[in-house]
Amino acid sequence: MGWWWKNSDELSKNDAVNKLDPALREFLDKEAPVKYTLSSPPDSHSPPSSHAPISQNIQVTQKPPSVDSVPKVPSESLFPDGRYAYIWKTYEPQSVIESRGKSDQEKLSDIVHAHNDRKASIGRIALENCALEQLAVTDCLTSGPWASRATLCRAENRTFNRCYELQKSFLKALGYLSMVDRSSEEEEKIQLHADKLYRRMIKQEEIIQEAKREGKPIPEFPSVLSKENIFATLNEKSPIAGPISSSIPASEEIPTVWKDVAEPIRKEYEKKLEKLSPIERAVEQKAIEGELAAMRTYSKQIEAAFAEERTHRLQRKEQGRETIGDTIKRWWGW
Template sequence: MGWFSSSSDDPSKNLDPQLKEFLDQELSHFRAGPPAVANPPPKAPEPTQQTTQSNVPRESLYQDGRYAHLWKTYQPINEVEARFSTEREQMSEISSTLKDQVGAVKKAAMENCSIEDQAINECYKSGTWMDRMMMCRKENKAFNRCWTMQTQFLKALGYLGVAGRDPEMEEKVQMHADRLYHQMLEQERLIKEAKARGEQPPDFDNVLSGDNVAVTKDAANTKARELNAEAQRQHAAILKKKFEEQQQEKEAERKRIEAQRREAEKKEIESMPISATLKSEIEGRLKDRHGLDRDLEFRAIKAEIAQRQEIANNSLALIEKSKANMLARREAGQQTMGDRVKRWWGGWD
């Protein structure tokens, strides 16, 4: 019964003759054994030296190496797009990091100005009527200055400027910025009080001096470095010694200038057309005077001598004029008794 019958009859006897012939042809290949191995195809000719050395992309129409020098700088469009895409991602990451750092610096400045911020809140809550009418102008001004200066101090000290630095060290930088800000306020207060008293304002070092900035710069490499009491004492001693040396240099320069000035004064006094007694008197007047006081006194002395010289010159001119008039009267025969007395006793002749 069909294909599932167990009969030994040939099952293909009922097939179409043409189909049966086709099956017999196909089965004959399996009955005859494996087919003979065909001869291998001839090898392709070896590429010439010019073809081997050519380095042109597949976009070139001449793969034999022609115009290869024109394709040396060629870059596929997919490589260009991939590179620029990576650069854009890097720039975006850098911009995002910069924004985060700016925000962190502003936040740290707000933390350092918490006292000023609290003062504003207290002013609005329990301040005087006039202060609230003025919108707590004084407190807001103090807070704005604090926030601006704290931000600048943090940036100058390198807050969040070192990659991989631990939060503890960043907190030390933040505290150091706050300490320098209050040091600046104290210096401003002392200078203002000195000016109010009419005194010479004290000369302070720059708050952002090399030593103060080095506290945070060195801390980036040595996390354990801090300014302890001994370091502060040594630093103060160095500053004191430096100040004393500067004062000594200024004093030596002042003495040198004073010596040069006195030497010039001495030469000028010697050249004056006055008597030796008067010169000694001038030197006595200048002996115990120094600085501006001595300069003013010497100028006054020169003015007095110039005035005396002018009086003497005018007197001589008057005497000469009187002599000329006397001679003119004598020649005209109109000589007076005074003219005779001057001739006899004054020597006017």
């Protein structure tokens, strides 16, 4: 290391290389051709160099990878950017692996349980949407006026029961009964939009009642479940953004839905619809159509499960592995 009070001659004398034997120094020069330069102190009066290192001046611009170039990974991966995609190539979801090892009876039982769970969950979802009406009944029974408590809060109970039934109808009309693989977010969107449509219907009824009291002409509104109202409801700002994948039967599918309904059952539906108001009639009709469409899909799944089970029984018979249950079913013509 150089010091400012020492000159270059003293540094060269004290340098370790100069003290080496000439023969050894010649050998080192042959083996290591890199020249050894004496270290000199930097000149404190010299201006700083205006040339910055190349590594600092060069800016490497990298284009972000396109969407097509990013490897696709399943939703179970913690790295959606495509890392470890080679590991996920042979991945199979747990549901696929479990269904592969299930028997025909277990698959059929899963379809029945899924349908029953879907029907039971509609009541729970309707209760969640009618939480305010249920709270009004509780408040009336605990701290309501004496006249209301004398009638066991009949008006509040009537409002709550009507909300519960109509919320179920809206959920059926929006296709909540359909056995489609939906995420929890999509089901929450259907629940949210069903409640919005119900509140819109209540507002329309209030406007009609007010027009009747004031003697004004009764305004006419389109059906609450018309395409215009549904799209307007979907476009409203909500905590859960994004469209819903509802399974409302299209207009061209409605005759097909009613085609398989027996005549006595159809007459019962018509009698039920005649007792309702025009607004409720439109909602209930859409709910019945949604329920029939869901039942049609359910029956198709049952038929497919029976056909698959029959194919497996025939294969076991050909292979000589027919069971007692297979023999009994064959005798009964299944």
